[in-house]
Amino acid sequence: MATYTKKRILVIFTGGTIAGNIAESKVFQNTKSDPNSFLAILDNSVDIVKKNWHIEITTSISELLNVDSSNMQPENWTKIVEEIQNKYDGFDAFIILHGTNTMGYTAAALTFALENLNKPVILTGAQVPLGYLGTDSVTNLVNSLRMAVWGYHEIKGVMAVFGSKIITGSRVKKGTDFDYDPFKAFQTGALGDIGRFMRINESAMKKHVSYLSKYKALAIQSKVLSVKKNFDTKNIASLTEFPGMSVNIFKSLVENNDIKAFVFRAFGAGDPSSHLFPAFEYLKKKKIPIIVTTQAPSGISNFQVNETGQYLREHDLAIPAYDMSIESMTVKMAWLLAQKIKYEDIKQMMVEDMHGEITLENELL
Numbered sequence: 207m208a209t210y211t212k213k214r215i216l217v218i219f220t221g222g223t224i225a226g227n228i229a230e231s232k233v234f235q236n237t238k239s240d241p242n243s244f245l246a247i248l249d250n251s252v253d254i255v256k257k258n259w260h261i262e263i264t265t266s267i268s269e270l271l272n273v274d275s276s277n278m279q280p281e282n283w284t285k286i287v288e289e290i291q292n293k294y295d296g297f298d299a300f301i302i303l304h305g306t307n308t309m310g311y312t313a314a315a316l317t318f319a320l321e322n323l324n325k326p327v328i329l330t331g332a333q334v335p336l337g338y339l340g341t342d343s344v345t346n347l348v349n350s351l352r353m354a355v356w357g358y359h360e361i362k363g364v365m366a367v368f369g370s371k372i373i374t375g376s377r378v379k380k381g382t383d384f385d386y387d388p389f390k391a392f393q394t395g396a397l398g399d400i401g402r403f404m405r406i407n408e409s410a411m412k413k414h415v416s417y418l419s420k421y422k423a424l425a426i427q428s429k430v431l432s433v434k435k436n437f438d439t440k441n442i443a444s445l446t447e448f449p450g451m452s453v454n455i456f457k458s459l460v461e462n463n464d465i466k467a468f469v470f471r472a473f474g475a476g477d478p479s480s481h482l483f484p485a486f487e488y489l490k491k492k493k494i495p496i497i498v499t500t501q502a503p504s505g506i507s508n509f510q511v512n513e514t515g516q517y518l519r520e521h522d523l524a525i526p527a528y529d530m531s532i533e534s535m536t537v538k539m540a541w542l543l544a545q546k547i548k549y550e551d552i553k554q555m556m557v558e559d560m561h562g563e564i565t566l567e568n569e570l571l
Contacts, residue, residue: 210262213355216297217244217265217347218289220282220304221272241269243336244303244347251348261355268293275305275312275331280437280540283315287435290320290327294428299326299354301347306331306388309366310378310533317364317375317561318541321432324424326354329366329378333386342369342386349400359406363418365397372398372406374414376534376563393504393529393565417561438543441466444536446501447478456485460494467539467552468496469532476500476507476526477515486523493549497535497556499527525556527564534563 219241245265252263270289271282290300304312313329320327330350332343350367364375369387379392390396397414398406418424425431443465445455459465468489472478476498478486489496498518500507507527509519518524527535535556542552557564 208260210256210260211357213261213263213299214297215263215265215351215354216293216300217248217267218286218300218302219244219267219269219272220278220286220302221274241267241272244343247336247344247347248351251351255351255355259355259357261357263351263355265351266297273305275307275309278305278308278312280315280439283312283319283437284435286312287316287319287433290316291428291431291433291435294325294425294431297325300328301350301354302327302329303347304329304331306333306368306380306383309368309389310380310531311537313364313366313373313375313378314531314534314537314563315437315541317563318538319433319435320364321420321434321561322418322422322425323363323431324418324426326361327364327375328353329364329375330368333384333388352404353400356404356406359408359411360415361411362424363414365414367400370399370401371396372400372404374410374562376561377531379531379533392531392534393506394562414562420560434541434545436544437537437540438466439536439540441543442469442536442539443467444469444471444532446471447473447482449479451479451482453482453485456482457488460489460492466494466543468494469536469539470496470498470524471501471532472498472507472515473501475502475505475511475515476509476518476524477512478518480514480517483514483517483523486518487521490521490523495525495539495549495552495556496523497525497527497539499530499532499535525553528557528566530564538563 255261328350330346334341336343353367366373366378368389373391377391382388397410422432443459506529509515509526
């Protein structure tokens, strides 16, 4: 008689395209999906896994939210974190059904909020809703289940499984609204690929897992799970530079809108126009952190290439984003602000590789 390993999977429903949250058109009718219909999708796969892998899976669903992901708010991230924390002891893995528009932000938020996970937390969704012609929801959900119970590598921590990609939570970046493979691992390789077979990048997965015990021992039970679940996004301003941008906008946002931090997309390799230097000096005097990234889709902001970036570095006027995604740097800043971290500590922690979100390049000069 076969011996079966038992796995309990919680599917957390948050809405998004996979749930039918799309605009009605001549092609699509706006039809919402019943959360329990996703459990029915898994029934056949559960039987196959039991037969071939000798794993007996019990799936449950949590109808936590049902929102279009464009409407996802930081308090929703907190609610998802709390659901995982509250159900941590009762399940071996968590699959989160999420819209694609802000999946990168939610993945980053969960990564920072749940520091020492000892279980997989997998985000997935769909480009085409369940029940529509051409839907990819079934494939993505089943692949997430495969990943959640995969026994040939150490699988834990926050990640996205979408299309053919397995991506660490701090690097989830959406690149298209059309393809079935819309997500890529920003600036790095994926943790693996998933199709008929699963190919795990062993070095990348090992690195991904190593961050989970960087600050505290892995959480076997919820009582030792490190949870820092709050995010202050309301006091962050995110700006994109353009030629002739007013230098006064920074001071105005601070004095009139109580802005506590900035995310700034500059030119080049993080090279703002020199006429904005007084704004950077003002922010330094006020102890308001500003992280500077690049507008180049695959660029790296390191303050080492051009004169204006070097000026920021030499005068300690800004934080270089290096290869962090806009999602990770924004969420990380909001997470630090919510913890009331001091200005000097924020500057140091923003360039600390906490969960694989940043790669510090060697000096060029």
